[in-house]
Amino acid sequence: MFIGIFTKSRGSVANPDGINLLPDLRSFRTNNAFSVDDSDYVDYTAEDAVKNLDFDILVELSTLNISERAEPAVSFIRTALRRQKDVVTANKGPLAFFYQELRDLARSYHCQFRFQSTVMDGVPVFSPFMSDIPGCRIVSISGILNSTTNFILDALDRGQSMEQAIETAQRRGFAEADPAHDIDGWDGAAKICVLVRTLMDADINPFDVERESLSAVDLTDYQRSLSGSQKLKYICRAERQGDSIKAQVLPELVPAGSLFAGIKDNGNILKIETDGMAPIYVVQEAPTLYDTAFGVLNDIVAVIKK
């Protein structure tokens, strides 16, 4: 049962006995906002709701906020966990800045904190590498983790302009709300921090990541990449260097026959290297918004099952 949906600037609905989900959503679709005419309309904020409503699971779906270090999402999550509520989030910000704190908070309050959609939209990339390879140590993580920029590079390869490519990515719904987050590497920086914190248990945030914007790419390099033997990709990378972690989001040339070069359209790839096993890759082919939604759904079902 859904007892409330709260948005930042498009109104909110709530009802302790359960909202009228479908009529509310239809009204939202019509007006692009919840409206005072909706029977469940309320005028209090998400912050009030997280503090006072009687719910079982907080599903936190706000957008990435780098400059305010994941606020207000991280405060919502902290409040919910301290009230012993399970939390599911698709927002990478709170994990990129504060994963270990939130994990420990969830443990102390005996509740669940799940975040499958924060990296690679619903593909299981966390638990396999957090729980299933305890006999070895992860030494390096790399990947193409931002769909929009891979789509743009692939479209440029096929002769499209940058503007056409961005427009198509936004129309298909996988560009971030703020396209600068994609093109300037903030989305990738947040994702590599989420992976470093969850899989390598290191303390790093997006401001620590060496980041080169895709808009700074030298077209001469790019033309060279078109020779056939190399391809330009926008790569997130983190490596152990002694006791610290070096993390980067950089445009890089990769060999044409490699798995990274083979990631087309808005696909994603993650490469995990350990001190014992051969490299492992996880690939997601042509995800849609449904994949993010399924990631959240998978988390909700997992919370309920447990």
Place this chain on the structure above:
Amino acid sequence: MFIGIFTKSRGSVANPDGINLLPDLRSFRTNNAFSVDDSDYVDYTAEDAVKNLDFDILVELSTLNISERAEPAVSFIRTALRRQKDVVTANKGPLAFFYQELRDLARSYHCQFRFQSTVMDGVPVFSPFMSDIPGCRIVSISGILNSTTNFILDALDRGQSMEQAIETAQRRGFAEADPAHDIDGWDGAAKICVLVRTLMDADINPFDVERESLSAVDLTDYQRSLSGSQKLKYICRAERQGDSIKAQVLPELVPAGSLFAGIKDNGNILKIETDGMAPIYVVQEAPTLYDTAFGVLNDIVAVIKK
């Protein structure tokens, strides 16, 4: 502490207070068998040991036996579980024929049954798809799961002969003990059954799998595959068809730019398709025998941690 190592035909060592692991292993390496001169040498069988020894974890590493439906491994595992001993196995046979029975047996006796090395040598391919995507249903599984045959096809591509390729595969240690298991598709058939049983919970065994030996490949087809636009790969596949599962191990031509075509040398790839999400792939690049060993080690560490 290791209290015993039992082989089929190369002697055994055991000691309830712990064997002298390194001296025993050195002696094994020298003589290619345990010897009556080893201080821990015993003359009873693995079967006796599983029934009578006081151990915590059975690590079952015998080879695939299709014709005897996974005996004697499956009997060892049943005996150990009924004695409430945790079991780790790298042998795909018992799972290919009896996974659900063994899973239920482990549950009834409150012990752990882990098998990470049975498919893709230590890569986590089970728990992510058994536990992390409960909001959708797996409709199809496919993959290149046999290292030897992919290595052979890749070597033929590079101009080697079949004999040279098999010899190299055996020298590098990833060809199955009986190479017919690889080339006739029995290894792939067992693996697709393990995946179908664990991830789709269906009842199927290697004799139900439609199987075409790689030795039956038409070289005309193969030459065509060399045109550049296609590659020949040996593919394991399982698909839901109504209430049943259709499983196959067949040589297939795949498009040259595809991820399957990009699997080189002895690499493996697994593709998971669901009713909700975009296709997910897991790739293992150039595994060695260490990967199988790490899969077993990961399982042992996981058993101890739990």
